[in-house]
Amino acid sequence: ESDLGCRIAAAGGDDDGIRGSEEEEYWRSVKGSILNNIGWTFLKEKEFERCQRTFRHALEVLLKASGGDEHVPLATSNGTDGRMVGNSLLLRFCSAITLCNMAALLSQTKELDIAVQALNPAVELFKSTPQLDEHFVVTTYNGIALIHSTMKQYYDAISAYERALNYLDELAEDGVCTSEDAVQTLGKMRLVYLDSGDTKAAAMCLRMIVT
Numbered sequence: 001e002s003d004l005g006c007r008i009a010a011a012g013g014d015d016d017g018i019r020g021s022e023e024e025e026y027w028r029s030v031k032g033s034i035l036n037n038i039g040w041t042f043l044k045e046k047e048f049e050r051c052q053r054t055f056r057h058a059l060e061v062l063l064k065a066s067g068g069d070e071h072v073p074l075a076t077s078n079g080t081d082g083r084m085v086g087n088s089l090l091l092r093f094c095s096a097i098t099l100c101n102m103a104a105l106l107s108q109t110k111e112l113d114i115a116v117q118a119l120n121p122a123v124e125l126f127k128s129t130p131q132l133d134e135h136f137v138v139t140t141y142n143g144i145a146l147i148h149s150t151m152k153q154y155y156d157a158i159s160a161y162e163r164a165l166n167y168l169d170e171l172a173e174d175g176v177c178t179s180e181d182a183v184q185t186l187g188k189m190r191l192v193y194l195d196s197g198d199t200k201a202a203a204m205c206l207r208m209i210v211t
Contacts, residue, residue: 022088025088025090025091026090028061028062028064028091029062029088029090029091029094031058031061032058032059032061032062032094032095032098033094033097035054035055035057035058035061036054036055036058036094036097036098036101038054039051039054039055039058039101039105040101042054043101043104043105043108046108048105048108048109051105052102052105055098055101055102055105056102058098059095059098059099059102062091062094062095062098063095089128089129092125092128092129093125093126093129095125096121096122096125096126096129096136096140097122099118099119099121099122099125100118100119100122100136100140100143102115102118103115103116103118103119103122103143103147106118107147112147112150112151113151115147116144116147116148119140119143119144119147120144122140123137123140123141123144126140127167135181137164137167138164138167138168138181138185141160141161141163141164141167141185142160142161142164142185142188144160145157145158145160145161145164145188145189145192146188148160149192149195152195154192154193154195154196157192158189158192158193158196161185161186161188161189161192162189164181164185165177165182165185165186165189168181168182168185183209186205186208186209187205187209189205190202190205190206190209193205
């Protein structure tokens with residue numbers, strides 16, 4: 001279930017002292033979070049058209065609030081449209097959550113190729129907001145891998161899992177991550193190798209897990 005509203009409240013903290021454009025960005029982020037939670041309710045009720053309209057509205061609200069010197073390209077469910085998400089940490093995080101929610105909707109409606117298009121930029125946005133929750137990067141990579149696996153695109157699924165593991169290794173102090181996230185990702189990768197018929201690679205994943 002979406003908990004974007006709670007995360008925005010925690011990330012935003014006390015709004016005292018927020019002025020001008022920062023104040024506008026803050027309140028647009030809050031509005032975007034509310035729309036996301038409403039959209040998630042529609043998704044749970046399988047009201048897909050209303051859900052899609054609400055998530056798109058949330059994204060439009062967040063895009064209008066974007067600004068700054070550093071930017072991250074944004075792709076929507078209609079493809080990359082040239083618009084950018086600005087350097088506000090909160091806006092980037094909210095936009096990434098919105099894209100993930102849109103991907104969840106697209107998965108429900110069996111538009112899996114477009115769901116991947118929504119998740120790829122979400123990963124980059126999450127990478128730019130590690131202060132809020134670095135776990136989202138791995139979760140989103142795993143979501144991409146799951147969709148590719150569902151479509152029997154095993155090479156792309158393995159590639160997504162490898163990117164997740166590489167990201168975790170980059171964060172590890174000794175260069176090799178042994179966290180629960182890494183173990184779970186290896187376990188999922190092993191299953192994809194088995195589905196693809198590569199038992200040798202699956203066995204290698206198992207050895208990495210147990211060691």
